Amino acid sequence: MKINPVKRKLAAGEPTFGTWLSIGELYATRVLARMGFDWLTLDLEHSPIDWAHAAAIFGAVADAGCVPLVRVPEGSHHYIKRVLDAGAWGIVVPMVDTVEQARRAIAAAKYPPQGNRSVGGGMGAMNFGTTSDEYYRRANDEIVVVLQTESPQGIANAPDIYALPGCDAIFVGPNDLQFQMRRADGQFPSPDEHEAAIQEVIAVGKRVGTPTGMHTMDAASALKRASQGMQFIAIGSDLRLMTLKAQETLNELRASTSGPEVAKY
Numbered sequence: 001m002k003i004n005p006v007k008r009k010l011a012a013g014e015p016t017f018g019t020w021l022s023i024g025e026l027y028a029t030r031v032l033a034r035m036g037f038d039w040l041t042l043d044l045e046h047s048p049i050d051w052a053h054a055a056a057i058f059g060a061v062a063d064a065g066c067v068p069l070v071r072v073p074e075g076s077h078h079y080i081k082r083v084l085d086a087g088a089w090g091i092v093v094p095m096v097d098t099v100e101q102a103r104r105a106i107a108a109a110k111y112p113p114q115g116n117r118s119v120g121g122g123m124g125a126m127n128f129g130t131t132s133d134e135y136y137r138r139a140n141d142e143i144v145v146v147l148q149t150e151s152p153q154g155i156a157n158a159p160d161i162y163a164l165p166g167c168d169a170i171f172v173g174p175n176d177l178q179f180q181m182r183r184a185d186g187q188f189p190s191p192d193e194h195e196a197a198i199q200e201v202i203a204v205g206k207r208v209g210t211p212t213g214m215h216t217m218d219a220a221s222a223l224k225r226a227s228q229g230m231q232f233i234a235i236g237s238d239l240r241l242m243t244l245k246a247q248e249t250l251n252e253l254r255a256s257t258s259g260p261e262v263a264k265y
Contacts, residue, residue: 001130004089004142006039006067010169010211015226018069020215020237021057024049028238029057033064041069041234044083045094051086055123058087062127069144075105077116084109085121089128090144092171097153099160105147106166110140114166144168146213146232149201151180158201162210169232172201172214202229 009016018039021029024047033040042049042057049057054070061068071092072079080091093105107115125135128142145166149155150173162170177197181189189197198214205212206229213232216222217240222233236244 001134001138001142002128004067004144006069006090007142007144007168009038010144010231013211013231015231015233016213017222017226017233017235018067019235019241020071022047022237022239023242024053024057025238026053026056026060028242030060030064032238033061033066037066039067039069039090041071041092042088043071043237044079045071045073051082054083054088055086058083058089059123059127062087062089067144068127069146075101075108075147077104077108077118080105080108081118084117084139084143085124087123087127089142090146090168092146092148094148094173095150095154095176096147096161097151098157099164102147102161102164102167106145106164109143109145110166111136114140146171148173148176150176152197153180155197155200155204158204159208162204163208167210169211169213170201170205171232171234172198172212174198174214199228205229 006016016038018037018041021040021042024042040061042054044054058068067089069090069092070083070088071094072083075093075096083091091109096102108117109115111117119136122132124139125132128135146169147161147167148171149158178188178194181197202212211231213230214225215234216225217236219235222235225233
């Protein structure tokens with residue numbers, strides 16, 4: 001059975017870099033999976049991608065030698081069971097605010113006796129290049145469980161959540177964290193307040209020995225977070241990488257012909 005290099009790197013204190021698959025287009029995914037990212041995460045929380053297509057994405061990424069991860073819509077047994085049976089090598093669970101939510105998500109990703117994952121399906125074994133029996137024996141050691149901290153409540157409960165056995169990494173969603181930190185009058189936190197919250201996540205992770213990470217928009221930001229000790233770092237998405245290059249090209253064309261600059265997204 002193949003080993004999960006992302007799980008090994010996280011445990012060894014090494015940074016890992018990946019990107020989000022928000023379009024989920026198979027051809028583009030196959031290209032990205034061969035470019036050297038440590039992992040690719042298919043976003044089922046915010047993208048309208050069905051189960052059969054998700055399974056095809058997981059298989060394409062695994063066959064290319066990359067690690068297929070998935071952000072589930074929520075940390076329920078139903079969603080986690082389905083994506084792992086469809087061949088994902090790990091999960092990213094959004095909006096984990098309490099210890100109980102964290103425990104439920106971890107348990108759903110683990111076969112008994114460590115958890116309560118139901119036994120069935122063959123795509124998980126196929127994507128790890130092994131038999132079903134071997135997969136059932138070793139999956140608990142290879143599946144990555146990443147929990148998201150996206151609220152002040154999640155940060156308040158961070159020491160207990162991050163210390164749970166089976167939590168491989170913590171991932172900050174900076175946009176949701178910013179919105180969750182809005183005051184009663186709708187005012188957003190200042191940049192300094194927002195950054196202080198992120199730094200608290202990093203500090204707690206270091207204190208309890210759990211890797212942290214977050215979504216960034218460019219390589220410079222990703223490297224900055226890695227220098228601060230983060231290890232599970234996303235850089236944009238397939239959509240962002242495509243649109244940024246398209247904008248760069250079109251802006252250069254417009255500038256050379258004195259036309260208007262295209263709008264930025």
